[in-house]
């Protein structure tokens with residue numbers, strides 16, 4: 001059965017890293033669903049790879065056209081940043097399985113939209129201290145590090161990912177991303193199981 005895999009986790013839990021590792025496995029033939037955002041592009045990112053970076057005006061047009069599957073808006077230190085998934089033909093269960101990055105909120109909306117039997121959550125976890133270290137190291141490599149935003153996100157994650165929220169969405173399995181290789185092996189095993197391959 002064709003599925004949609006959604007990679008989730010708190011900030012700096014390794015979503016982008018794990019996502020890249022999974023999608024490099026060509027034998028899985030997973031189609032990569034790229035989300036949309038109005039936040040500014042970060043150093044090292046590429047339009048259409050991590051996200052499609054679009055204007056607020058573009059989002060409003062898509063909303064008028066009823067093309068937005070799920071949408072989240074975050075009030076950051078740098079203004080409102082929108083993240084959304086567009087019904088632009090990328091997700092097609094007839095032609096194959098796909099994978100995307102998500103949040104708990106987007107996962108909930110997407111699960112409701114497509115049905116829970118079609119959507120499989122890949123929820124990453126890293127011990128808080130290690131995760132904060134990784135977040136700080138990553139931020140230091142940016143031309144203009146945004147440390148206050150880093151702290152805001154770290155604290156916001158506490159609320160967003162609380163146990164009752166995970167439970168409400170049926171997320172039981174956690175993928176521990178302390179060790180990249182072990183984590184990836186566990187995820188690949190479950191993806192294959194889900195796809196029946």
Ligand SMILES: Nc1ncnc2c1ncn2[C@@H]1O[C@H](COP(=O)(O)OP(=O)(O)OP(=O)(O)O)[C@@H](O)[C@H]1O
Nearest residue numbers: 010011012013014015016017134138177178179180
């Ligand atoms: N298993 C791992 N071991 C060591 N470092 C890791 C591991 N996974 C990710 N990292 C590093 O941790 C940092 C955060 O990872 P990544 O950017 O993939 O997280 P993210 O969940 O996508 O973050 P955000 O949601 O904040 O954008 C990166 O610098 C990445 O290289």
